[in-house]
Structures are given as C-alpha cells and as structure tokens.
Amino acid sequence: MELLNRLMAVQHRKGALTDDVLRGLSREWRVPLYRLEGLRSFYPVFRDQPGAPRRLSVCRDVACRMAAGPDFAERVAQAMMGFDGIEVESVSCLGLCHAAPAALAGDVPVSGSPERLRDGMSGRQPQPLVGDPPAGVAAVDPYRGADGHYGTLVELLDGGRPESVIETLEASGLRGMGGAGFPTGRKWRFTRAASGGPRTVVCNADESEPGTFKDRLLLERAPHLVIEAMIIGGWVIGASHGIIYLRHEYEHAREALHKALERARADGYIGSNIRGSGFDFELDLFISPGGYIMGEETALLEGLEDRRGEPRNKPPFPTQVGYNGGPTLMNNVETFALIPRILQDGAEGWKARGREGYSGLKFLSVSGDVAAPGVYCVPAGTPIRDVIERAGGMAGGRSLYAFCPGGASTPFLPAALADTPVDFDALAQAGAGLGSGALFVVGSGRDLLDLAIQQVRFFRNESCGKCVPCRTGSAQAVSKLEAAQAGAPEEGLTELLEALDETLVQTSICGLGQVALTPIMGLLRHFPDEAARLRRPHD
Amino acid sequence: MTDTVSLTIDDQAVEVPVGTTIWDAARSLGIDIPVLCHSTRMRPVGVCRMCVVDTGVRNLQASCVRPCEEGMAVYTDSEKVRRNRRMLLELLLADYPAPGNREATTGDDELLALARDYGVEHSRFQASASAAPAPVDDSSPVIVVDHAACILCDRCIRGCDELQHNDVMTRSGKGAATHIAFDLDVPMGESTCVACGECQAVCPTGALTNRSLHGLHVLAEDRE
Known part of the structure; x- marks a missing residue:
C-alpha cells in the first residue's frame, strides 16, 4: 500500500509520473526503476505525460453502448472539438449503468447527449449530474438511526462467541456476492482456523x-453495515487490522466511508480496547489505482503489496496465505453489508426472507431496457420476470429478448428463461449464474451479437496479461469476432471459438480468462439466430 | 522426519515431501512435463500454462506451481491435456517470427521444439501488432531483443532481478500490450543493463539472443 499510495500522491500532485519524476523518486526512495515502470504502466490512474486540465471519461460498455450506440465516445470527442483543455477518453464500465450513457467529468458522474456533456464540460451549463437511483438499502439495515449503529458488534463483544457467528453464517446459507458465490460461513471458518499472521480482514x-x-x-x-461486519470479522478470525479496497472512480462512496470511519473511531468502535472488550481493530481505506482485474482477490492482494495486479496461482488461497503471507478474510461489500441483519435475524429468520424455499435477500443492479433502472433488494427466489417488473417493466415499448443475470461473466439467456428464480443454483441450472447480481435487460430489436462482442472486448481490455491463454486468446477472439461482425465470418469460426473457449476455461490462471468467451458461448447455446451470424451459410 | 504425501502420476505411485510440485514429482519418476516459463534454477510462476495436467478437478492445473496432494491421481499426457497444449502453442505461434533468431543460429528454440513434438505446424490465429515501442531492439552491445518472439515467460525478468540482482527488467504495459522492458521502458543499450547475459541464457525463444549469432558484431569489439 505504501509505495502505491506514494505514487498516487505524486501523480495527483504533478499530474503525471514522467520519466524524470520517476528517476528522482527512484533515487529518493531507493526503489529500482524497473519496479516503478512496472507499476506506472500497469495501473490506469498513472500517466507518463500530463493530460489536459479537464478530463471526461466516457463509458464504452454494454449498458451505455446500448443506450447511445457504439460510437458514443467518438461523438462526444467530436462535440468537444475546438474546446481547449478538455480531453475525452473511453473507459470500462463506471458503475453508472442506471444513468446510461454515463461518464465521469473528473470524478463527477455525469450523463447525457454529446452536446449536453460538451456544455457541462465547457461551463456553458451546469454539469448534467447523474441522479440517485433507488437502492433498497433499508431492507437490510437492522438499525433505526445512527444511534443504533454497531449494536450487533456491541452485543457480540459483551459475551458473544466467535464460533456462534460462524455457525449462524453457515446455517444462513450466505454466499459471496462479488461473483463467485463461495459460502461465507465456510470462508470465515477456514480463516479462523488458519495459523500464522499477520491476520487481516x-x-x-x-x-x-x-x-x-x-x-x-x-x-x-449504508457504509456502517460494511464497517461493522469487518470489525466483527476481525473479532471472529483474530485480526486487528482491516483494509477496504475501494475502486478509485467511487468518489461519493469514498466520502461516505471516510465520514463513517471517522464517526466509528470517535464512538470507539474502531481503535484499541473497543468498548472495553480488550479487542483492538484498525481499519484503513485504500483507493485502487484502477483496473477491473484488481477485483480478483489475489490481484487485489498483489496491489496491496505494491506489485502489479496480476492474479496469483491458487492454491494457496487467501484464507491461508493472503495479505503479506498471513490468513486473510476477504469478502465483497454486499456480503459484509448483509451480515448485521443476518446476525440479528438468526439463520432461520434470514432464510425466511426468501420465497418459495430460497433463502434471504439479494441486491440486484438492474440496467438496460427497463423503465426504472436501479438497485433492487429482492427476496431470493423471485423470478427474473418479476425483478424486471419491479424495475418499471420493459422500456420504450420493447418486449424482452434476452437478459444477462450476473454481469459480463455470465452468459445471456433468452426471454423464455425469464421465470428462473434469483438464486445461485437455479440460474446455474438455467445455464448462466447469479454472478455479481447485475441484471442487464435487452429488449427486442437490439443487436445482441454486438453487445456480446463488447463483453468479450471488455475482458480483453481488462486482461492483466500475465498468462498466455487470456492475454493472447482474448485478443485473438476479439479480432476474429470483429471480422465476422464486419460481414466475413471465416470458415469454421464457431468451432475454433469453442476450442479456444475450452483452453481459456481450462488453462487460465484466474476467472477473467476463464469467462472471457462466455458471452459468445452463451449466444451459440441459446440464440441460434445470433450464432448464425458467426457462421458462413454453408458451414 | 518430513511429512510426505502419496499420489499417482500417470498411474505410477510416488511419495514426495509436502509442498513438492507435481512437475518436480513427475520428474522424479522420469516423466517430463513440457514447460516454457519454468526453469529448475528459478521460482516457478505458472504463466505459460504449457505444463497443465489433469488432476480430476474442474480445470487443468499448472503442474510447476501446483503442490501435490495426498491421493491425487494426475494425468500428464491425456488427450484433453494435449489438445489444450496444442491450442496454447497455436496462440503463441500466431505472431512468432519464423524461424526466429535462436532457431536460425543455435537451433535450441524451446517453443519451436515443443510445437514440433505436438505436430503444430501452423496457427489458425493471425499476428497482432507489436506491444513494444520498437519490434527489434539492437541497442545493447551484446544482446538483441526481438519482441515478436517474446512469449512473456518471465524467465529473463527473474534471471535479471532475482538471480543476478541487477534489477533492470520488468513487464511493462498490461494485457495484450504487455512486453518486457528495461528500466523505464528504454532501449536495452540505454538502460542500466550490465550485459551479464543471464537473460539471453535463460530465454527459451528467439526473443533475447547474442548479437554475434545473427551477423551483428558485438559492439564492444567495434570500438577497439
């Protein structure tokens, strides 16, 4: 964290890590040049030359691409021509899908037509700020007001048993909400049982x-829910240090976390001898230097240890060998945020919040062709069709054509499967998965092949480059798919892509490479009309 | 007494100390698992994926980094394993300069040898644009860098930074743009490279070779 934090501070102060700057830092810090180059060239927040004073980062991924067309960033750049001091870049999904097409003006989320964005950037009009979508957070907050916050922690510190927390989490059926769905209670049990240190949450x-x-x-x-669950995690696994690894584009979240951390510290929930229990816990907020791959748990650890964010070979898993070689309890934001509610409910009470035999609640980010995109907290087991209704139903008079239930890592499914319930196993059985709970809805008349190719392009853009299959395979797949889209699918393309997919799945180090061709494999399986576009007529 | 684990590799039983990799255990049985990024002198990194083997789990496992486990049944040469190795070879050969500086001179190019073993004569993939600032860097007095022949196996980097402690080499860039680099990605001859030769000695391909091998004079001689 230390070296990257120092580099980020210099980048922020000087606007770039030029060669001259790095040579100076290398001497001053006694760090070899090659290490600084490895970091500068890997992380997107670093630049080797200063950019224009004002920057607009335009999203190029599926929700924005569908809303504004494939050439949106180019049209925005064109609209900006003649305005000095403004630079337009296209970037991966910004997590502003409810406001598609979206962009960041510096660190301010904005949305609108190229002309509207130009007027905001040039100061002719106020910035077209992104609105606040529904989030349904109240459903999982067990506290009525700020005075009640950390009540679960206080109860546990006053005579609770770490073992009973693990038992409740195991019995609740809670699984990791970041995408992989690993059983949370089991992860906590493994980490608690692992020997050695340092121990970190x-x-x-x-x-x-x-x-x-x-x-x-x-x-x-609701930052307090995440902070509380992390402190509880520290108490359960015997760690006195926690780190929140936050995406750098999430400025509002950073502010909210910063405030909540200050308050928790002031109220004595963070620090030494918490509430007189003898338990110490410190919590750091680390801002990522950027890149989707950093969300892969071992790439994240490499980043925390000041290296290029290249995923590690597993085993060993972070529960045994994680941050600085010690046992590390790592969970996703939503997973942590659900834990105070679960501990208050008890396992049975939590499970009963699901419907038709499914357990608990699930947050879904709903975007695409729906009338009211946003985050919806739904009972597990709710059919996808009902979730779309919750989000205002289909927009623009379109009928449902396809949906992607769990982010780009899960394949598109056809409308006929929209009765599938929101659940890890049910969606896996339907041929997809719950993934990160990102329900992307595609209406009739949309170019699904184009969207699926964009998802593959996303993985290519975000590949770290460490292992051969992902680095070379994702790039080769994109160039073949682009050629096919331009009207010339080569003979035997689908067979070649299926063989390449096998190698990506079987031999890539991490999940990114393993799913890089999933969007296309989904089309081959579920959408014969789209698949036909990748075949020559006589194939 | 060391704790050990027992397993089978290609149906042969073997007992090894806990922590032994599958690749090392196989070697002790005389089974050679092909690999491009690993060298016995180095810490394994598991990036070329050529050494993948079937342990019966969902994905193939890179044997150079995968520790043996009690009761494992490992297959190092099944049709599934060979099929995926062939695909990896095709991917690597897509932009490989034929025959390359090493094969054309000393004839010990490990990638091309493996491709011959696996009967991969051509690639169904096309060459992509070079990720490095210049495709060929002959600025060093001793060593020529051909980025098109680099498979990013990391041997030169470990050789430079970990074996020799010269601390010059890194991977620069990310994804398809990743390439080997010297210091702040400057030409090798302008870097702090001391021309020790470790990188060209450990390179499995034609990416790092001696100048004299392909008709270029070693520059120090010119100066005399």
Whole structure:
C-alpha cells in the first residue's frame, strides 16, 4: 500500500509520473526503476505525460453502448472539438449503468447527449449530474438511526462467541456476492482456523463487473453495515487490522466511508480496547489505482503489496496465505453489508426472507431496457420476470429478448428463461449464474451479437496479461469476432471459438480468462439466430 | 522426519515431501512435463500454462506451481491435456517470427521444439501488432531483443532481478500490450543493463539472443 499510495500522491500532485519524476523518486526512495515502470504502466490512474486540465471519461460498455450506440465516445470527442483543455477518453464500465450513457467529468458522474456533456464540460451549463437511483438499502439495515449503529458488534463483544457467528453464517446459507458465490460461513471458518499472521480482514470494494453498481450504492448509503461486519470479522478470525479496497472512480462512496470511519473511531468502535472488550481493530481505506482485474482477490492482494495486479496461482488461497503471507478474510461489500441483519435475524429468520424455499435477500443492479433502472433488494427466489417488473417493466415499448443475470461473466439467456428464480443454483441450472447480481435487460430489436462482442472486448481490455491463454486468446477472439461482425465470418469460426473457449476455461490462471468467451458461448447455446451470424451459410 | 504425501502420476505411485510440485514429482519418476516459463534454477510462476495436467478437478492445473496432494491421481499426457497444449502453442505461434533468431543460429528454440513434438505446424490465429515501442531492439552491445518472439515467460525478468540482482527488467504495459522492458521502458543499450547475459541464457525463444549469432558484431569489439 505504501509505495502505491506514494505514487498516487505524486501523480495527483504533478499530474503525471514522467520519466524524470520517476528517476528522482527512484533515487529518493531507493526503489529500482524497473519496479516503478512496472507499476506506472500497469495501473490506469498513472500517466507518463500530463493530460489536459479537464478530463471526461466516457463509458464504452454494454449498458451505455446500448443506450447511445457504439460510437458514443467518438461523438462526444467530436462535440468537444475546438474546446481547449478538455480531453475525452473511453473507459470500462463506471458503475453508472442506471444513468446510461454515463461518464465521469473528473470524478463527477455525469450523463447525457454529446452536446449536453460538451456544455457541462465547457461551463456553458451546469454539469448534467447523474441522479440517485433507488437502492433498497433499508431492507437490510437492522438499525433505526445512527444511534443504533454497531449494536450487533456491541452485543457480540459483551459475551458473544466467535464460533456462534460462524455457525449462524453457515446455517444462513450466505454466499459471496462479488461473483463467485463461495459460502461465507465456510470462508470465515477456514480463516479462523488458519495459523500464522499477520491476520487481516479485507473488504473487496473494487466493484467493476459491467452492469454492477449495488456495492457503490450500499457504500454510499449504508457504509456502517460494511464497517461493522469487518470489525466483527476481525473479532471472529483474530485480526486487528482491516483494509477496504475501494475502486478509485467511487468518489461519493469514498466520502461516505471516510465520514463513517471517522464517526466509528470517535464512538470507539474502531481503535484499541473497543468498548472495553480488550479487542483492538484498525481499519484503513485504500483507493485502487484502477483496473477491473484488481477485483480478483489475489490481484487485489498483489496491489496491496505494491506489485502489479496480476492474479496469483491458487492454491494457496487467501484464507491461508493472503495479505503479506498471513490468513486473510476477504469478502465483497454486499456480503459484509448483509451480515448485521443476518446476525440479528438468526439463520432461520434470514432464510425466511426468501420465497418459495430460497433463502434471504439479494441486491440486484438492474440496467438496460427497463423503465426504472436501479438497485433492487429482492427476496431470493423471485423470478427474473418479476425483478424486471419491479424495475418499471420493459422500456420504450420493447418486449424482452434476452437478459444477462450476473454481469459480463455470465452468459445471456433468452426471454423464455425469464421465470428462473434469483438464486445461485437455479440460474446455474438455467445455464448462466447469479454472478455479481447485475441484471442487464435487452429488449427486442437490439443487436445482441454486438453487445456480446463488447463483453468479450471488455475482458480483453481488462486482461492483466500475465498468462498466455487470456492475454493472447482474448485478443485473438476479439479480432476474429470483429471480422465476422464486419460481414466475413471465416470458415469454421464457431468451432475454433469453442476450442479456444475450452483452453481459456481450462488453462487460465484466474476467472477473467476463464469467462472471457462466455458471452459468445452463451449466444451459440441459446440464440441460434445470433450464432448464425458467426457462421458462413454453408458451414 | 518430513511429512510426505502419496499420489499417482500417470498411474505410477510416488511419495514426495509436502509442498513438492507435481512437475518436480513427475520428474522424479522420469516423466517430463513440457514447460516454457519454468526453469529448475528459478521460482516457478505458472504463466505459460504449457505444463497443465489433469488432476480430476474442474480445470487443468499448472503442474510447476501446483503442490501435490495426498491421493491425487494426475494425468500428464491425456488427450484433453494435449489438445489444450496444442491450442496454447497455436496462440503463441500466431505472431512468432519464423524461424526466429535462436532457431536460425543455435537451433535450441524451446517453443519451436515443443510445437514440433505436438505436430503444430501452423496457427489458425493471425499476428497482432507489436506491444513494444520498437519490434527489434539492437541497442545493447551484446544482446538483441526481438519482441515478436517474446512469449512473456518471465524467465529473463527473474534471471535479471532475482538471480543476478541487477534489477533492470520488468513487464511493462498490461494485457495484450504487455512486453518486457528495461528500466523505464528504454532501449536495452540505454538502460542500466550490465550485459551479464543471464537473460539471453535463460530465454527459451528467439526473443533475447547474442548479437554475434545473427551477423551483428558485438559492439564492444567495434570500438577497439
């Protein structure tokens, strides 16, 4: 954290890490040049030359692409021509999908037509700020007001048993909400049982899966739930240090977390001898230097240890060998945020919040062709069709054509499967998965192949480059798909892509490479008309 | 007494100390698992994925970094394993300069040898644009860098930074733009490289080779 924090501070102060700046830092800090180059060239917040004074970062991923067309960033750049001191760049999903097409003006979320964005950037009009979507956070907050916050922690410190927390989490059926769905209670049990140190609790707040913005809203509106669960986690696994790893584009969430941390410190929930219990816990907020890959748990750890964010080979898993070599309890924002409610409810009470035999509640980021995109907290087991209704139903007079239930890592499913309930196993059985709970809705008349190719492009853009299959395979897949889209699918393309998909799944180090071709495999399986566009007529 | 685990590799039983990698255990049985990024002198990194083996779990496992486990049944050469290795070779050969500086001179290019073993004669993928500032860097007095032949196996970097402690080499860039680099991504001859030769000695391909091998004079001689 130390080296990257120092580099980020210099980047912020000087506007760039030029060669001259890095040579100076190398001498001053006694760090070899190659290490600084490795970091500067890997993390998107670093630049080797200063940019224009004002920057507009335009999202290029699916929700924004569908709302504004594939050439949106170019049109925005064109609209900005002739205005000095403004630079336009296209970037990966910003977690502003409810306001598509969206962009960041500096660190301010904005949305609108190229002309409206130009007028905001040039100062002719106020910035077209992104509105606040629904988030449904109250459903999981067990406290009536700020005075009640941390009540669960206080109860536990006053004679509770760490073992009983783990038992409740196990019995609740809670699974990791970042995308992988690993059973949370089991993770806490493994980490508690692991020997050695240092012991650390990490909150993975690097939400970047296209279409996902639930964690951002949870952090903006209920940061105390995440902080409380992390402290409880520290108490359970015997850690006195926690780190929140936050996506750098989430400025509002940073402010909310900062305030909540100050308050928790002032009220004695963070620090030494918490509430007279003898238990100490410190909590750091680390701002990511950028990149989707950093949300992969071991890439995140590499970042925290001041290296390039390249995923580690597993095993060992972070529960055994994590941050600085010690046992690390890492959970996603939503996973942590649900824990105070679960501990208050008890396992049975929590499970009963689901419907038709499914357990608990689930936050879904709903975007695409719905009338009221936003975050919805629904009982597990709710059919996807009902979630779409909750989000205002289909927009623009379109009928449902396809939906992607869990972010770009899960394939598109056809409208015929919209009765599938919101649940890890039920969606997996339907051929997809719950992933990060990013429900992206595609209406009739949309170009699904184009959207699926954009998802593959996203993975190519965000590949760290460490292992051969992901680095080369994702790039090769994109160039073949682009050629096919331009009207010339090569002979045997779908067979080649299926073989390449097998190698990506079987041999990539981490989940990114493993799912890089999933969007296309989904089309081949579920959408014969789209698949036909990747075949020559005689194939 | 060391704790050990027992397993089978290609149906042969073996007992090894806890923590032994599958790759090392296989070697002790005389089974050579192909690999491009690993070298016995180095810490394994598991990036070329050529050494993947089937342990019966969902994904193939990179044997150079995967510790053996009690009761494992490992298959190092099944049709599934070979099929995926062939695909990896095709991906690497897509932008590989034929025959490359190493094969054309000393004839010990490990990638091309493996491709011959696996019968991969051509790639169904096309060459992509070079990720490095210049495709060929002959600025060093001793060593020529051909980025098109680099497979980012990391051997040169570990050789430079971890074996020799010269601290010059890194990966620069990210994703498809990743390339090996010297200091702040300057030409090798302008970097703090001391021309020790470790990187060209450990390079498995034609990416780092000696100038004299392909008709270029070693620059120090010119000066005399």
